[in-house]
Structures are given as C-alpha cells and as structure tokens.
Amino acid sequence: MTGRGARDGRRRPRRIVLGNNEVLSRGLPSVFWQDLYHLTMTARWPVLFLGFGLCFVAFNLMFAWLYYLSPGAIANINPPGYLGDFFFSVETLATVGYGDMHPQTVYGHTIAALQIFIGMLYLALLTGVVFARFSRPTARFLFASVAVVRPLDGALTLMLRAANARQNVIVEATARLRMVYDWKSAEGYELRRIVDLKLVRDEQPLFVLGWSLMHVIDGTSPLASATPESLQAANATFSLTLSGTDQTTGQVLMSRAEYRSDAIRWNHSFRDVLSRGADGIPLYDYAHFHDTDEVLTA
Numbered sequence: 001m002t003g004r005g006a007r008d009g010r011r012r013p014r015r016i017v018l019g020n021n022e023v024l025s026r027g028l029p030s031v032f033w034q035d036l037y038h039l040t041m042t043a044r045w046p047v048l049f050l051g052f053g054l055c056f057v058a059f060n061l062m063f064a065w066l067y068y069l070s071p072g073a074i075a076n077i078n079p080p081g082y083l084g085d086f087f088f089s090v091e092t093l094a095t096v097g098y099g100d101m102h103p104q105t106v107y108g109h110t111i112a113a114l115q116i117f118i119g120m121l122y123l124a125l126l127t128g129v130v131f132a133r134f135s136r137p138t139a140r141f142l143f144a145s146v147a148v149v150r151p152l153d154g155a156l157t158l159m160l161r162a163a164n165a166r167q168n169v170i171v172e173a174t175a176r177l178r179m180v181y182d183w184k185s186a187e188g189y190e191l192r193r194i195v196d197l198k199l200v201r202d203e204q205p206l207f208v209l210g211w212s213l214m215h216v217i218d219g220t221s222p223l224a225s226a227t228p229e230s231l232q233a234a235n236a237t238f239s240l241t242l243s244g245t246d247q248t249t250g251q252v253l254m255s256r257a258e259y260r261s262d263a264i265r266w267n268h269s270f271r272d273v274l275s276r277g278a279d280g281i282p283l284y285d286y287a288h289f290h291d292t293d294e295v296l297t298a
Contacts, residue, residue, distance in 0.1 A: 040129045041136070048133075052126055059122065060089040063115045073108030076101050093119040139253035140165040141242050145290045147259050148268040149217070156217040158197070160240055160259070161270050163210045163289060170253065173207035173244030175199060177215060179222060181234040195222045197238075207244055209284050210273065231261035238264070268292040 013024040040048060064086035067073055077084040078101065088101045092115050103109045144161035151157070160177070164170055176196070183193035198221075200214040217223045226236075243254040271291040277283045 041133060055122070060086055060093060063089040063111065066111045067108065070105065070107045073103060073105045073111070074101055075104040089115065092116060137246065137249065137251035137253055139255040141255040142289065143240065143257035144270065146263050146265050146292060147238065148270060148292055149264060149266045150269045150295045152214070158215040158217060158223065159270065160213045161210065161289065162213065162240070162242055163286065164207050167208060169247040170207040170244035171205065171247050173204040173242060175202050175211070175213055176241045177213065178239045179236055180239060181236040197222065212270070213240065228261065228264070228266055231264065236261045265292055267295050269295050
C-alpha cells in the first residue's frame with residue numbers, strides 16, 4: 001500500500017474513553033482545523049489559556065518582524081531594535097496607544113492597520129470561546145457507583161440510583177437504560193449489540209433530590225436468564241442517560257453513567273438515605289449514597 005492510505009494506516013492510534021472503557025482508533029485523516037471549535041470546547045482550561053498565550057506571543061513576534069523590516073517605520077521606538085517593535089506590536093494589538101510610539105511611515109501605518117484588523121478577529125474569537133465555555137450548560141447529576149439486583153415484589157429487579165447534586169428543580173426529567181454486550185449470530189457474525197431495558201418509571205416531573213430507577217427482570221426482559229458469569233462473558237455494559245430542563249436557566253441538561261458487569265451487586269440493596277430529623281423534617285444523607293447492604297433471604 002502506498003500514498004495517503006498507507007500514511008493513514010500508520011498514523012498513531014487515538015485513545016477514546018467511553019465511560020469506564022477505552023478503545024483505540026486508527027486510519028482516519030487528521031482534520032485539526034475543521035475540529036478547532038470542538039478542541040477549544042473540550043480542552044482543559046490551563047491548556048486552552050496556554051494555547052491562546054502561545055498564539056498571542058507568536059502573533060506579536062511575526063508583526064514585530066514586519067515592523068523591523070523597515071527601520072524608522074515606528075517613531076520613538078524604545079527600546080531600540082526588534083524588542084521595541086515587539087512591544088509596539090503588543091500595544092497595537094491591545095489598542096492601548098500610550099501615545100509615545102506610533103507609526104510614522106506609509107509602510108508602518110499599513111502594517112499597523114493589518115495588525116489591528118487581524119487582532120480584532122483574534123480578540124473576538126478569544127471572547128467567543130471563553131463565553132461559550134462559561135455559558136455551556138453542565139449537569140451536576142450524581143450517580144451511584146454501583147447498581148444492585150434484588151428481589152422486589154416477588155421479582156428480581158435491577159436498581160440504579162441518581163441524584164441532582166445542584167438540588168435545584170429539573171423539570172420533565174427522563175431516563176433511558178440500555179445494555180451493550182458482545183453478540184454472535186448463528187452464522188458466527190460478531191458485533192456489539194444494544195438493547196433497551198424498560199424502566200418502571202422513566203420520567204420524573206420534578207427531579208430535585210434523588211431518583212431510584214428500576215428495571216424488572218421478568219420473562220420479557222433481556223436479562224431474564226442473565227447471571228453474573230454470563231454478563232461478564234458477554235462483556236456487558238449498562239448505560240444510564242438522564243436529561244431534563246433546568247428550571248433556573250431553561251437549558252437542557254444531560255449526563256450519562258456506565259456500569260460494567262462487575263459493578264452490578266447481586267442480592268444487594270441500596271442503603272436508605274432518607275430519614276427524619278428530630279424536628280420531623282425529611283433528611284437526605286448523601287454520605288451513604290453509594291453504600292449497599294446484602295439482602296438477607298429466609
């Protein structure tokens with residue numbers, strides 16, 4: 001193989017994190033400039049500011065070199081030489097204009113005008129990215145670190161627990177539970193299959209504190225014949241997605257949690273976090289939100 005296909009095949013694999021799982025991908029062409037907005041939205045704040053800082057320095061170094069090409073283009077240059085041109089470039093980009101250094105030739109005015117135009121675009125981009133990151137809605141949904149399977153009303157039930165850590169009102173919250181597992185057809189064709197697990201209640205009109213989500217393992221459930229061993233052999237993963245509208249901001253919030261088969265505790269129950277205080281007011285104790293207890297059977 002030669003040409004672009006060979007180069008794509010040799011490109012370093014990319015690590016992708018999917019919840020508790022990791023996969024590697026390779027062979028896709030790099031499209032850095034097409035994904036620039038996505039990169040600025042997903043980069044960590046220190047990395048983002050470092051990138052903008054390096055662009056700022058590089059931008060001014062380039063224009064300082066353009067000013068330096070024409071000695072005398074800038075009046076009262078101080079300190080003399082390239083360093084003075086660099087500081088003049090910084091002042092021009094920031095539109096500070098101390099009044100000491102200024103262009104005094106047609107060439108200097110032309111380069112300054114070009115820098116001001118490009119600098120306005122750069123500052124607009126920087127402002128837009130920072131605003132977009134601050135205004136992006138973030139859900140503070142808390143998910144229990146494990147799920148449990150226990151008898152409930154005579155039927156095995158898969159239970160998961162979630163909470164609204166911001167403790168404001170999330171209206172019309174919805175939940176979806178899916179299982180992803182390795183599947184092989186009768187012909188030997190293998191793929192990762194996704195099945196929906198029906199919840200006893202998949203809507204919550206007011207999601208403020210906690211939410212217990214339940215899937216009954218009956219004859220119609222994809223988990224009807226499942227065991228801890230069979231789920232582990234199928235590399236099963238359970239994906240829980242919550243979404244709703246923040247009553248305070250009107251923005252749609254969404255969050256997701258994943259549970260591998262080894263995070264399912266069979267014949268266990270979540271520890272109760274609801275009690276009543278001395279004054280009779282209900283008390284939610286989130287210190288035990290992730291705790292479980294074994295279900296004792298007769």
